[in-house]
Amino acid sequence: AQKVTQAQTEISVVEKEDVTLDCVYETRDTTYYLFWYKQPPSGELVFLIRRNSFDEQNEISGRYSWNFQKSTSSFNFTITASQVVDSAVYFCALLYGNNRLAFGKGNQVVVIP
Amino acid sequence: DGGITQSPKYLFRKEGQNVTLSCEQNLNHDAMYWYRQDPGQGLRLIYYSQIVNDFQKGDIAEGYSVSREKKESFPLTVTSAQKNPTAFYLCASSIGVSEAFFGQGTRLTVV
Numbered sequence: 001a002q003k004v005t006q007a008q009t010e011i012s013v014v015e016k017e018d019v020t021l022d023c024v025y026e027t028r029d030t031t032y033y034l035f036w037y038k039q040p041p042s043g044e045l046v047f048l049i050r051r052n053s054f055d056e057q058n059e060i061s062g063r064y065s066w067n068f069q070k071s072t073s074s075f076n077f078t079i080t081a082s083q084v085v086d087s088a089v090y091f092c093a094l095l096y097g098n099n100r101l102a103f104g105k106g107n108q109v110v111v112i113p
Numbered sequence: 114d115g116g117i118t119q120s121p122k123y124l125f126r127k128e129g130q131n132v133t134l135s136c137e138q139n140l141n142h143d144a145m146y147w148y149r150q151d152p153g154q155g156l157r158l159i160y161y162s163q164i165v166n167d168f169q170k171g172d173i174a175e176g177y178s179v180s181r182e183k184k185e186s187f188p189l190t191v192t193s194a195q196k197n198p199t200a201f202y203l204c205a206s207s208i209g210v211s212e213a214f215f216g217q218g219t220r221l222t223v224v
Contacts, residue, residue: 006155009153033210035212035213037215042217043201043203043217043218044215044216044217044218045203045205045213045215046215047212047213047214050211050212052210091155091156093213095210098163098169099144099161099163099207099209099210100158100161100169100171101146101158101161101205101207101213102158103148103155103156103157104155105153105154105155106155106156
């Protein structure tokens with residue numbers, strides 16, 4: 001079965017600390033895509049990053065970085081030097097099969113000034 | 114500006130009543146999705162559609178119905194068979210394997 005697991009529910013950090021969000025996925029597909037989305041209090045999900053299954057190169061984009069490891073089926077996401085505006089719910093998602101998009105339960109990140 | 118428009122933002126439903134949530138996109142995306150969000154549950158897939166006049170059930174389709182008569186539109190009807198419809202509903206669209214774009218959501222409450 002296809003599944004996305006985000007174990008931590010709420011994470012609190014002091015401003016300027018780094019925060020890492022864990023994501024573990026399950027899929028039988030050999031080709032799939034992984035995403036991270038941010039949901040601010042307004043409710044609309046905002047796309048952050050995307051990674052396909054055949055590219056394990058890890059990258060940094062501004063204050064965001066990600067660590068994709070197929071061997072452990074993990075796609076972790078890090079915010080460096082957190083800011084109050086980073087307070088939101090973050091979702092990991094898996095695109096598989098016939099373009100079906102499955103989400104984890106989300107991580108509530110609270111950045112304390 | 115291109116995007117996805119959901120309406121209304123807030124919706125109240127009486128017991129036993131059917132209600133329809135609107136979702137329109139002008140991004141020329143082929144795929145459209147409906148998700149339900151409850152506290153602590155993440156986003157659960159209700160229905161999705163890859164092309165016009167075709168759609169598939171997601172994980173929690175019972176008590177819901179959809180149609181896809183136009184590429185731009187994917188309305189969701191919450192029927193009286195849905196026993197616990199109070200939730201936040203999100204519509205999304207995508208093309209190919211690119212990221213999905215989301216609407217601002219509709220918050221449905223049973224009164």
